[in-house]
């Protein structure tokens with residue numbers, strides 16, 4: 001029994017070693033990915049429920065690894081957060097998105113502000129230089145803050161509340177709109193929610209998924225929409241895949257929807273083609 005235990009231990013050890021090695025390799029690759037231009041921003045349309053019109057996009061990062069192929073952000077973003085690599089990567093995303101919005105504005109001479117929403121990670125947000133970096137990017141691209149939306153998660157709202165309200169207010173002064181992503185899945189500080197100058201609650205896909213055949217999901221979704229409206233915020237539902245889900249969300253008064261029913265995230269080129277159809 002003892003020998004068996006030992007060999008089990010050894011196998012486990014080897015696996016852990018291989019895993020640690022793979023992790024380390026990915027970390028290294030990630031560090032070089034920026035310089036090698038392996039990241040790309042994809043855009044998923046956000047649609048107004050009442051008008052059925054496109055209101056903006058959510059920007060989602062994609063990594064085309066030279067040998068491993070496509071690596072999901074669900075895999076490398078947590079790693080980037082752990083190692084701090086998310087700070088330069090996040091800056092690159094913001095710059096890239098602002099440049100793209102500017103290009104769209106020039107191409108279509110928008111008379112209304114089309115908004116693009118960018119996911120922020122906690123590390124980026126805690127960076128004391130964050131506001132300065134935002135200002136630099138806006139200045140360099142000549143973009144108004146009004147075209148930019150930032151997505152925060154509930155866990156980011158757990159920190160030093162006073163300090164946080166200060167930063168959020170500074171973003172709002174620049175016209176930047178704010179949403180709370182994956183709402184309902186984290187430990188939200190409901191008692192503070194009304195003090196945060198945010199504009200949208202994004203209903204997590206896990207709740208939207210159950211709409212149609214699960215009364216629990218319907219009740220939760222209904223409550224989040226009601227909470228949003230009571231706080232004078234608008235609601236955005238993510239992961240909408242079926243017409244039934246869309247119909248229920250419309251009935252609940254959810255203002256915006258996004259999901260595969262309309263479009264998956266697509267490269268800027270494809271999003272541009274879409275805009276061309278809308279505006280030309």
Ligand code: C2E
Nearest residue numbers: 060061073074077093119120121239240241259260261265
């Ligand atoms: P998230 O912010 O909650 O993004 C929504 C995710 O749902 C995206 O996955 C999107 O492609 C996917 N999605 C959209 N519509 C549907 C649908 O109808 N059905 C299903 N099943 N999925 C849908 P993605 O792009 O793989 O991103 C995963 C997560 O990685 C994001 O979750 C976000 O937390 C993180 N992430 C992605 N891009 C960035 C980024 O640029 N910066 C940061 N900090 N995090 C990012």
Ligand code: CA
Nearest residue numbers: 058119151181
């Ligand atoms: Ca998001």
Ligand code: CA
Nearest residue numbers: 181182202238
């Ligand atoms: Ca989300």
Ligand code: CA
Nearest residue numbers: 181182204205
């Ligand atoms: Ca999510």
